[in-house]
Amino acid sequence: MSETRQPSARRTVERLLRLQKVTSKLSQALTPEQVASVIVQQAGPAMGATDCSIYLLEEPGVLRLVHLVGLPEVDREQWGCLPLAAPVPIAEAARVGEPVWLESLEALRARYPAMDGVPLSHQRAWASLPLEVEGRVLGVLTLGFERERGFAEEDRDFACLVSRQCAQALERAHLYARERELREQAERARAEAEEHRRQLEQQHRRLQAVLQQLPQAVILAEAPSGRMVMGNRQTSHLHGEPMPPDWRLEEYTAVRPGFHADGRPYTPEEWPLVRALTRGEVVRGEVMEVQRPDGTRFSLSVSAGPVRDAEGRVTAAVAMLEDISERLRLEKSLRQGEAVFRRIMESDMMGLAFSDKDGLIHEANDAFLALVGHGREELERGGLPWQALVPPEGKEAGERGLRELWSRGVATAFELELLRGDGSRVPVLTGSAQVEEQERVLTFVLDLSDLKRAEGAVRFLATASRVLGQSLEVSDATLQHVACLASVTVASWCVIDLVTPEGELRRAAVAHEDKSREPRLRRAWPSPSLHDSGGPLLDALHSGEPLLFQDFGAETWRHLSPRFVPLGQVLDEGEACSVLVVPLRSHERALGLVTLGACMPRRRHGPEDLAMGQELAHRLAAALESARLFLESQRSVRLRDEFLAVASHELKTPLTPLRLQLQGLRRAVEGQGGEPVAPERILRAVRGCESQVRKLAGLVNDLLDVAKLARGRLPLHLEAVDLGAVVREVLEQLSSEAARAGCEVELVDGTAVVGQWDRLRLEQVVTNLLTNAFKYGAGRPIHVRVEWEEGRARLSVRDEGIGIAPEHRGRIFGKFERAVSERHYGGLGLGLHITQQIVSALGGAILVDSEVGRGSTFTVELPPDAAEAGAHAMLGGP
Template identity: 40%
Template sequence: MWGTHRESQPPPALASRPDGTGAVAEETACPLLLVGEQVEDLAGLEELLAPLEHPVHKAVPWSEDLGELLDASPACLIVDARRSWTVGIETARRLLAHPGARYIPVLFLGGHSCGEADLLRGYAVGTVDCILEPLSPDILRLKVGMYLEQHRRQALMREALERAGQAEAAARESERMLRTLLGNVPGMVYRSTTEEPWALSYASQATLVLSGYTPEDFTQRRVTWGELIHPEDAPRVREEMQEALATRSPFTLTYRIRTRTGEERWVWERGVALLGPDEEARALEGFIFDITPFRQAQQERERLHEQLEFEHQRLQSILQQLPVAVHIAEAPSGRTLNFNAQAESILGHPMLPCTCVKDYSQYHAIHPDGRRLAAEEYPIARVLATGKPHPQQELLYDRPDGSVRVLLINAGPIFDARGRLQTVVASFMDITALKRAETHHTFLASVSETLASSLDYEATLAHVVQRAVPDLGDGCALDMVEPDGSLRRLAVAHVDPVRREISQELARHCPPRLEDTTGPGAVIRTGRTELVAEVTEELLVRYASDARHLELLRGTGVTSSLIVPLHARDRTFGALAFFYCRGGQPRASRHYGREEQRLAEDLARRAALAVDNARLYREAQRAVRLRDEFLSVASHELKTPLTPLNLNLSALSREVSRSCSGAGHPEALQRHVDMARRQLWKLSTLLNALFDVSRIAQGRLTLEVTDTDLGEVLGEVAAWFSPEAARVGSKLWVEGEPHVPGRWDRLRLEQVVTNLLSNAIRYGAGRPIHARVEARGDRARLVIRDEGIGISPEALERIFGKFERAVSDRHYGGLGLGLYITRSIVEAMGGTIRVDSRPGQGSTFTVELPRRQE
């Protein structure tokens, strides 16, 4: 038999169960191996062994299949040596040398001639038994059956030994695993008494790491576990332990201990009571773990949680106090995480539950044409889709109360430390009032520009009425007072052409009158604004004069009205009416209020001032025309007696020279005559200026263009003014080219030179005056320069105006028309005139004229 130690090797013939347990299945019969020299001999033996009902394998010596047959672990080797004992002995020896036949019994079958020596040689090989001829089938079967039973028992014994070895190995492995487990448990394993102070009878090696005491310190009662428990936790531990023992249930405890070094640690204990046969607790077993890091982490987590809660409350407080609305959504789902009360106040309804981007379609943002925004068009959805900030955007929002608000919205992403999109924050504010004020300001500025663009106030007011829609309402109408006291509907505008026709038909069917108790007539009569915030059916019935009138009023669809007077200079001469109608433009309010009233009254004041200014301008224009006509007639009539008076003075001057040559005071008489002639010349010059101004204003300044020499004109006029310049102490210098021919009106050219030289002599302060003419290609230039008092910069802009002067008329006289007439003449001839001057350094007037007139 082989041994049972783990190091022993079992015989290779051990059969195995299909389930791998190593046991021999009862239904599996062990084979018998027949080896002989002739196959026919083996067939006879097979018949003899058939009653045993065991499989029989046959082989001739040294066949190739013999090794495989031995691997099948036959229960018995039957060697047929009846033909040759020697061959049988050799066959048995070689079979037994095979590893698979080492423990298989061998039965020799010999002939009747076998002697004792042959039998001894067979037993020496290892033969178990021999049967000689004549063969008895019963004996053969008996002996083979015995070997079969022996093989079965050996198999059972091997199986039992193997199971015992496996059980022993499993026990040793369990012990090893337990030692490994207890040695590697992060906490200590213990067994203790059931009573306080819970002395330990067993403690694992982890006890040293946990408490600072060795397992021997506890098992030898140098210290007990109860002594380590924190005094503040001991009553609770005692109570919970007693309750667990009373209920025979496992216990779980969390408490503090003080280690050998005095360090305080948190531990977690899980244990159970071991019960005896009498169901009484004999001992406690369990685990104790050091949870100090976990407890510290838990405390830190609680601290962070409190801090987070504080930050959350602070964030909530900040969100609720912000003057703008805030909406925070989760990424990437779009689920609403937070919002403030301002958001609900601006939207006009509670925040809607949104779990995904598609839910944004529940909101009521609209396009300018009234279409609802799709869910993906909202700024938050765009940021969720792109991860990029959304630029500031204005949105229209249709509130449940029917008003449309203008919202200014910003949306931006918030990323985590890894750059992943976490949330999206949108902030928005209601800028309806701001946009309304901006729109109103722009509207008023535009209307003011329109009112100032034309003096035809009827056409201008009609245009204003068109501009008022839809800024101030869905409809607008203007009624003006006629000279006979009746009212005339001057203009009507409406967003709906059909309702515009209805409004006009309403004005024709029942025109407003000054004696009306309401409407445009009452507003014009009283000068007070009429505001109806809500036009009801009852009001329409009360206002209607007949059935047709009521039908037309209903057809207008008016829901609110505002009528303001056109009032200026204590006079009301018209009324502007504004209307909101059903189905009109989306807007912040469908009813007129104080803000719209102020805007409409401001518009009415501007329109009234424009109308009043247009009327004043017409009156002023009429007065100017009358003045110009008077000046034209007066200057013409005054010039009639001046001509003969001038001739008489010339004749008188000659007569004085001839008749008074011997008298005592001819020089004095001549001075008086010369003085009279100069005054007559001044008067003639003033009348000519007034006459020219009248013709310029009436557009009747005509030119008679002929070939003219500008140099000659300057020479002649300078000769006329030389005595006058000498009289005031100025030297008149004529420079430049003597001849500059061109085509001009000679008399008007003389007038230009005369006015400029006269101006230089008057303001030249007795200093030299320079006059120069030069040709510049197809243009001629005239320059008159004095060194007199000069002109201030602010006066340079206005000296060419009508009746404008740069100095006081008390010191220099004149009407302020010379430069105005000069510029008009120069521009009529296609030229330009400019002046360069500084106070105290004189003035230089430069005239440039084309030498050929078009």
């Protein structure tokens, strides 16, 4: 037993000696490379290994071979770098933090199948131990043995102890290397800081010198206190006193009031230096006014910006101030002068041109070039002399102006015509002045075209008004006279179209400055029917808005002409023209169209001519409306005279038989010698008188109703009324009149037709329709029908008499109107007018269907309830 313990004790002592030697060597290693060298040189042999290698985790996920002994070169190349996830024992030891013991090649290949194809130098045993400190794996110690072997527990413990010693040595070397590196960095930092301090001091001295020499005032304030730590000499000069030491921004802004350009005072936080210091804002060239202690103000241009440290914090702010009061005054004066000259040159109210003493124009504004019709390229080529702009008849006036210019330095303004680039002429007012400093002549030209055109338009409108005012009637001859005036004054040609009562446009007048072209113009210029749908001319007629075609050509002609007519019928080939179409309207009623065409060389129509065209249309419309009113008044007077004659006749008609009946009754009484007259005779006379009185009362009532209708007050008293009963009662009352007319009345009266209507007015409607049928029924049957149809009451009265011509149907409901002569048919001509007004007041409608020689049918349709249908309590009431 003692013999067995003796070899074991001896091995233990040997291992302790080897461990002591390894530890001693590791304590002398100062760098990771030295530690790795000691491990492979001492630790491997100490544990009986034939080869030894050290892998370190120099980057995440990768083991790199840093030192080895005992391996051939081919193994060095193959195992130099291993991923941490590689299926090999070295990577596994680092990955799991536990030693990996492999006693033979078979154990290696059984545990790591991926290494089957990997060539190895010889068959042996291996041990891979993690170099771990406080749970951190720094690398892997790999030991290789010559022969297969088992690893006893004391061998494994000894190997783990050696690996821990190696790991601690590596960690110590890393810490020492880091400490040395930090010391070196600190030394370098101190040296650099010293160099920076020296450079900063030098730069500060230079900056101070530069700041003192700057013409602008410079102020530096520190953050966050706002203390102004520096200000150059110009700062004191600018403010009129030295800057006190340790002055703060709040004191500065309080003592030196600042003002915006609009006069609004600066608040303390608005000052540029404050904004730069507190907000880090960069201000460039902000103009402000500052008040001096004496109350005067001066203008400053202020730029300010923050000074930041390495972390971006604002540590200070600097402001640069420049007194720009004088510069602003000079700039303002210069701007004002330039603005005046620029406004004059750019103004379109007059043309300006600079020329030399020979009359060659070198500079001109756009208004001048537009006025004379030449381009700027031509001016820049030097091809625009005054001689080319003045016509021969204006040479003498131009020479007089030049003589005055050279003698007095200025030429009095005078009127002149200038030749434009297209050969046309433009009237101008011109004058000149010498510019001695530049040896040039400044000439202004003022366009008088608008003035001349306005004067011509005023003269034309005045003449047209005189022509239109010569007669109360506007005949085609009068319109032709106006068109001729327009074609020689304000236009090249003129067309006037009037709306006829039938709803068509009639060509009333055509005039052209070239008389030979008038027939073509009369035929070719479009005249659409009012029954057509759409089109520019009809749209203008209905809307009242004028049309202006400044460039009238083939495309515009196709747009206007409803049918294909060659443009050559209106314009000559290549002729430039503009067309102005103005509608004639009066009280929202379309009267016609006036068309004005302006062709070269006459100036084309433009927007400024719309007022002239509309004024002409207004005067024409007023004349046409006055003529219409005059004709209507003449017709009204004629109708009044006819009505008075008819009314007197109609009123006398019942009075004559009434007087005869009364005279006969008186003679009968006187002839009896005091004896009683037979009651039958008296009753017959009384009945005759009553009949005539009823006729007379009806005529008077019609006149009263017309008077009420004229005032819009026809009372309605709504109640439940049976329309059939009303018709039957009226037929009974008019039975004798029907018998005298020889008309047999047929009444078709089905179910009861009851509604809310005015009974008295319904009786009046039925009476008027029946008496009208008796009068014009030619002794033939009268057919009356009362019924409901589509929820409305319907009354129709049909006769088989003379009928009504189509042209008279629209006016038979007018006041005092008839379709036939009153000589053959009596009456006041009021019955149908009153009937239509009553039916309308009840919310209904009356229709007429007639054919000449075959009779007429009047149909009245009424709503069941006049009140619900919106019938007026008083005709014309709200």
